Amino acid sequence: MxxxxxxxxxxxxxxxxxxxxxxxxxxxxxxxxxxxxxxxxxxxxxxxxxxxxxxxxxxxxxxxxxxxxxxxxxxxxxxxxxxxxxxxxxxxxxxxxxxxxxxxxxxxxxxxxxxxxxxxxxxxxxxxxxxxxxxxxxxxxxxxxxxxxxxxxxxxxxxxxxxxxxxxxxxxxxxxxxxxxADPGRPDVAALTTRLRGLRGDPTGLAAWWATLSRAEQEALTTEHPELVGNADGLPITDRDEANRAALGRDLDYLTQRRDDGQLSAAEKRVLENATYVRDALGEYADQIDPETGAALANVVVYQPGLHSGDGGIAISFGNPDTADHVSVNVPGLTSETSSTSGNLAKTLALHQAALDEGKGTVASVYWLDYDAPSGNPINPFDPLGQLDFGGVALTDKAEAGGERFGDFIDGLRASDEGDRAHLTAIGHSYGSTAVGYALHDGLPVDDAIIIGSPGQPTGTAAELTGADVWVGSMDHDPVSLLGTGDRGGIGALGHDPADVDFGGHRFETGDGALRVEKLLDNHSSYFSGTSLDNMAHVVAGNEGEVSYQPGRGAPGGDYLTLSELLAVSTTATVGDGLLAGGTWLLEHLRPGGIMVP
Amino acid sequence: MTARLDVPFAVVQQARQRWDVAGDELDGAWRRLATTSTAELDTDVVAAVEGFREPWADELKAAAEQASGYAAEIVYFRGLVVVADQEQAERLRSLLPWAQHDAAVTGG
The missing domain is CATH 1.20.1270 (Substrate Binding Domain Of Dnak; Chain:A; Domain 2)
Structure with missing residues (x-):
């Protein structure tokens, strides 16, 4: 044996x-x-x-x-x-x-x-x-x-x-x-701060300089100026997350003391509210762990609770954009503010998981709201007194300014990217799509752009907009998506309808949505679900061969109702009254964060 | 016997506010430090964290109380039409920015 x-x-x-x-x-x-x-x-x-x-x-x-x-x-x-x-x-x-x-x-x-x-x-x-x-x-x-x-x-x-x-x-x-x-080897934070400030706006230079610093120097700067480090485009995402979480913790600690002492100013009150929203939103996802590193899945990439007329600026990523193979950044639209972070993160996480399920590599999904999103009615730009609501959405100024800030943010992601260049997709929803459109027109360095529920784009064709592939999701019963100019007219205050066949984007299948007035806003906020979500995930993960399409508006099979027709049909009003009736209904149903939250 | 500190009222007012802010800021800091998360850490690490945080939380708490005390002192002095004596005037001056360290104390 x-x-x-x-x-x-x-x-x-x-x-x-x-x-x-x-x-x-x-x-x-x-x-x-x-x-x-x-x-x-x-x-x-x-x-x-x-x-x-x-x-x-x-x-x-x-x-x-x-x-x-x-x-x-x-x-x-x-x-x-x-x-x-x-x-x-x-x-x-x-x-x-x-x-x-x-x-x-x-x-x-x-x-x-x-x-x-x-x-x-x-x-x-x-x-x-x-x-x-x-x-x-x-x-x-x-x-x-x-x-x-x-x-x-x-x-x-x-x-x-x-x-x-x-x-x-x-x-x-x-x-x-x-x-x-007394240690003479302590970091010279003053000198480091001067250098950091000088390199802001140069994300590539900033990233290169940051990499030369010792850990002690990086941490000394982070705790001395968390607002600089946390929001500096080009710095590593994990370092920005550390700085922003530190700033968040400090804000909560200090402002809670001030509140308890009865000494909060109005501005401080807004900051504390925004900090609390962010803390609560992060708390909802505290159990989500990055399977590669064992660290928290969520990274706080931007934290600016006092900006944008008090609405605050925030960006949170699921996964690490610096190391992921596929990165998406989605920009929300009108009425979005820090208070609506939780609901928007749920949509971002849904996309993140769907893109991961494609099995095409690692994924990071960023929610970005660091611009002053308008708070007005997308259909009726007039306030209840009949005056033009200049704080509303009918103007492009906030989209242009938002697009510029978004461009800086994307440049930062490109600069902090590690290893092979990530496949990067910009996603704009509602007015956020217009902001993304301006950024694209200004040369946004992305591979794909997804425009959903768009009230308009700054150019008449995708080719004029960007060299990236442009994907368009527009439910025909989403009234906001009917605002842009197309083959049957359109208000056009925010530009051209990207779902129009002449625009030349890839219109993916979303379904039309329900045809009842009380469901119209649901339609507008339903792109991160069902077939629409699946198609966005295909694009984000570089799996375009799986995308299902629907005809562009004006193309054979692409018949649709105009905005006034849609509002008339859905409210049983006359076509002539449709626009006003529907607009009034929408105005009454908008609330902070409302158009994103059914 | 009375004395008068020759500094603008706004300087005194701002100094009080800043000491008060400092007190609140440090108050929040020591409370967070005293409850620093030790979840999901090994026992040796937890022991080291506790050994670190206890003395420093005490120190920051003491500093917070000191800052709040300074703010309260300024409130007290500000309530007097004139500062009672030279010693008190000098005490108030010591709580102000260094730029005021040569401010004249008159009378007394």
Whole structure:
């Protein structure tokens, strides 16, 4: 009898008690604290006695001078802690990826061991012994190698934790904070800030410069100026996310204190409301984990809670646009503001999952609202007194300005992109499609553009608009999509109807939507579902061969009602009254975030 | 015996506001630090985080109280038509920006 040594099963890679998400939350808290401390320390320093001025006794008695010195120790300690937590998070993310690979390889090796053992047990003679011995030897080599790699993984995990523990223990007394403050190697944040400000508007240069900074320098800048780092186009998305989450935490902490003291200004009240909306929206997706890194799936890419007439600016990504194969950025339309983040993120996540399901590679899906979206009625540009609503949607100025900001954002994504150039799709919905249209016309560097529920585009043809492929989703019973000029007229205040056959876009299938007036807004907000969503996912994932089409308006089979006809039919009014009746109905049913939220 | 600090009222007012803001900012900071998330972290890491946050939360809380105290002091001084004596005038001056450190204290 021949004995064949089949290796034992490879034991499992230990579970990660410290997770990337845990490290991320620790880092976020520490950064938020550091931001607040630096705000106060910076102010106190600005009114302190300069080192070269005044006599020592005077300076010693000066409250702000002593206060600034006191906080400098806390600041230095927090800088060290934040930097260590950031490194810890990065190492855990790498360990998470390695563990995923090791776990898959272990399953394969153990399955092969089981197969060999079964075949050996079933053998009735020794004719296959040489083969079994060769396979057993190969399996032993594979198993031993895997065990060694798992051992290395455990050592690396332990080292990551030990390094964080050592760093925190090195500054866990006030005296050690004072020592850290005296360290001549502390980052020169003032000089770094000057450079950062100087490179804004040059995303490629900014990305290149940022990559030369040490981790300590990056973190010192992040907590000194989170609003700069978090919103700087060209910086890595994960770094922007860290800065924006820190700023969000600081805003919530500070403004809640002010509110409780009864000292909130009107502007601060709006900022606190917006911060709360963002916190709550992120909370809804806190359980969504990036399967590659184990970190939170959501990244806060823009956080500007005080901008845009108090509506705030926000961009949140599911997945990391810097590393994804396919990236989409969708821009919402009228009445969108920070308060409508939650509903719009649900649509973004639906697209994200649908695009992932295409199986064409990794995906990142960004929701971008960093422009002043109008709040008026898309159908009736007159207010209840019959005056033209200049804050409404009938004008293109906000679309042009929004398009410019969107262009800067996309340039930033291109600059921070890692590895092979991502396949990038811009998506504009409603008035957001007009903003995207202006950005496209200004040379937006995307591969595909999806225009849905569009009230108009700045050019008469897709070819004039952009060199990218233009995809158009327009439900015939979506009244907003009938505003643009086409073969049967149209108001045209915001430009041309992209669903018109002469526009020359790829009109994908969306269905027409219901023909009842109370459903018209549902139609306008239904593009992120059903066949329309499927087709958008095909485009986003570069799977255009799967797209289903419908004829352009004015083409054979592309018959449709004009806006006034649609409103008349759906409200049983006369055609002549249709526009006014429907417009009035829409005005009455619009509410903050309303047209995006049925 | 009375004394008078020769600085614009707006300077005093702004200093009070800024000390008050500083107090609120640090108040929010120490509260967050004291409750820093330790979920999904190993026990050794949790112990280190707790060892770090406790002294610094105490320090920031003390600093917050100090800043709020300064703001309250300015409110007190501002309530006086004239500052009561030279010592109090100098105390008020010490709470203002350094640019005011040479502001004259008269009377007394």
């Amino acid at each position: 021949t004995i064949i040594h089949v290796p034992a099963h490879v034991p499992a890679c230990p579970i990660m008690v410290s997770t990337p998400v845990g490290a991320q939350r620790l880092g976020t808290d520490l950064r938020a604290v550091a931001v607040a401390v630096k705000n106060v320390q910076g102010w106190a320093s600005s009114i302190s006695a300069p080192e070269w001025e005044g006599d020592t006794a005077d300076a010693h008695d000066h409250a702000a001078t002593r206060f600034a010195v006191r906080l400098d120790g806390a600041e230095a300690a927090l800088d060290r802690a934040v930097t260590a937590a950031d490194l810890f998070e990065e190492r855990l993310a790498a360990l998470f990826e390695r563990r995923t690979t090791l776990t898959a390889e272990r399953a394969e090796v153990n399955a092969d061991i089981d197969t060999l053992s079964t075949e050996i047990a079933a053998a009735t003679d020794e004719s296959r012994v040489p083969e079994f011995e060769r396979r057993a030897a190969r399996l032993t080599t594979r198993a031993d190698g895997l065990v060694a790699r798992i051992d290395t993984w455990v050592r690396d995990r332990d080292a990551a934790e030990a390094d964080l523990v050592a760093a925190l223990r090195g500054v866990d007394t006030v005296a050690e904070g004072v020592q850290a403050a």
